[in-house]
Each structure stands twice: as C-alpha cells, then as structure tokens.
Amino acid sequence: MNYKDCIKKEGEFEYLEIGEGRPLVVLHGLFGALSNFSDLINDFSGKYKIVVPIMPLYSLPLLETGVKTLSKYIERFMEYKNYTDVILLGNSLGGHVAMVYYLNKPNRIHSLILTGSSGLYENAFGGSFPRREDKEYLRKKVAVTFYDPAMVTDELLEEVHEIIKDRNKLIRVLAIAKSAIRHNLANEISKITVPTCLIWGKDDKITPPEVAEDFHRMLPDSELFWIDKCAHAPMMERPAEFNTILKNWLHKKFGF
Numbered sequence: 001m002n003y004k005d006c007i008k009k010e011g012e013f014e015y016l017e018i019g020e021g022r023p024l025v026v027l028h029g030l031f032g033a034l035s036n037f038s039d040l041i042n043d044f045s046g047k048y049k050i051v052v053p054i055m056p057l058y059s060l061p062l063l064e065t066g067v068k069t070l071s072k073y074i075e076r077f078m079e080y081k082n083y084t085d086v087i088l089l090g091n092s093l094g095g096h097v098a099m100v101y102y103l104n105k106p107n108r109i110h111s112l113i114l115t116g117s118s119g120l121y122e123n124a125f126g127g128s129f130p131r132r133e134d135k136e137y138l139r140k141k142v143a144v145t146f147y148d149p150a151m152v153t154d155e156l157l158e159e160v161h162e163i164i165k166d167r168n169k170l171i172r173v174l175a176i177a178k179s180a181i182r183h184n185l186a187n188e189i190s191k192i193t194v195p196t197c198l199i200w201g202k203d204d205k206i207t208p209p210e211v212a213e214d215f216h217r218m219l220p221d222s223e224l225f226w227i228d229k230c231a232h233a234p235m236m237e238r239p240a241e242f243n244t245i246l247k248n249w250l251h252k253k254f255g256f
Contacts, residue, residue: 003034003041007054013077014054019045022110022256023083026052027074027094029116029233030176031142031160036091039239043247047256048087053077055097057176058169065172066179067093071100078108087250089113091233092122092206096180102192103185111253112196113246116232119185120214122207135161147203147231189218196222197249199242201230223249 006016016034024044026037034041034052041050055070074097078086088109090098095117102109123144135157142160143149164170196219200212209226216224225245227238235242250256 003038003052007034011080012056012073013080015077016041016052016054017049019047019049021048022085022087024048024050024087024089025078025083026050027088027090027098028052028055029092029094030057030173031163032091032094033159036233036236040235040243040246043239043243051081051083055094058163058166058172060172062171062175065175067096067100067176067183068179070097070176071104074098074101075105078105084108085110087111087113089115090117091115091235093118093176093180095119096183096185099185099189099192100183102194103188106194109194111194112192113199114196114215115199115234115242116201116204116207117211117215118180118207119183119189120207120218121184121211122180123205138164144205145232146237147201147229148237151237186218189215190220193220195253197246197253198222198224199234199245200224200226201232201234201237202226202228203231206232223253225249 003016006018007014008017018041028036037052044050053074056073060069086109088098095114096119098112099119102112138161139152139157142152142157146152198212198215200209202209212224216222227234227241230238
C-alpha cells in the first residue's frame, strides 16, 4: 500500500493516521519517509492507531531549524489531535525529538521506543556534501545507514538526491544535524521515567552500540534489545525482528 496517498493535511500539519486504539505515534529521522515504516504500519495498525506526523524539516525559518523547534511542532500537533496515553516511537533524529518532547510534556506519554536515536552521540550524516551531484559518492554516504548496502535502492537514492540537490533543503539538513549534536541530553535523560524500549542494530555506525548501552544505563526504566546484521534503521532493514521485539515488549510490559 502506498501510504503517501493517505496523508491528511490540516492547518500546519501533515500526517498519516491509520487504525484504531491507543495512539502509537512514530517520529521519522532526518531523511525519513513513510516507506521506512511501512512494515510497522502494516503489522500494528490492526491493534493501534498508527500516527506519523510529517515533520517540517525543510520549511522552517533557517535560524529556527533544529531539534527544539521540531519538538515544539510535535507539541502543537499532539495538542491539536488531543492524543493521550501515547506510545511514542522515534528513529534517529525522531528519537531525539521524542525525548525532548517528553521532557517538556511528559503527561501525554505512556512509553517510549527509541531506535538508532541521536541525543547523546552520533556520527553525523555529513558536515557537507561537496560532491552532491555524484550519485555513486552519495550511494556510499547513504549506505552507512545500513548493514546491507543493497538496501540503498535506486528509488531511495533518488529520494535523498532530490533533497540534497536543493540548496535550501541541504542547508536545513546540515542545520538540523548540527543542532542534534549541540542539543546533548546527557544531563537530562535520567528525568525520562516512562518505560522505554531500546531496539538497536548491532552494526549501527551512526549511533554505535555503545550509544545504546549509554541510553540503557542512563534511562531509569529501559530495556535494550539487539538486532544482528543490522545498522541504523532496524524497522526498515530488519522489520520482522523489529516488530517481534516491539510486540513482545509491549505484551510483557503492559499486557497489550
């Protein structure tokens, strides 16, 4: 199913909302797209209301482009939709935004799922793209996201290329990446007291395994699960294992 056709536009918000039940709100990463979560949406929409807000990564004023502003956007979205008791899932930048959101508005959140999240340390996608018109160079940059380089399909490569060849979008990508590095949460993570599920690729080069171990040590109520032969986007590269881990955790922890 092409979930792009299901996106709703209301005021400043664009979002996908499928299924009924407790809201499971998914926050995408810097180059994230709905396609990254298609297996999760397929698997969970029979039991949960799956919501994917499309974050305005490329349309914010440049001086306001960063993690804090994206978190404020999610605050407004949650209030607009009046979601409560939310399971909040974030990949990469999305995990970072999820944590900042929780630290400001903890009462709406039931639990967190973080996968390949920034917020402590990350190897940025790149400080610059000096050869951004060179698709083979770009393919190697994107391949760092995955254990299996075959995950970088021509379609995915074209999506990334379309973003970075647009100078205004590229400037914002770099601004967000720098903001994520500056906005380190090491001193605040202990305040995140909701149950948190950490699902991490053992071969993640962007937020390496030691980052997951630090999150696990610093989060008061967390469990850490590893996926072998998997890198920075487990829900995309190993969707069956990712979904099984998440289902088992939700059932064991809450009986869902």
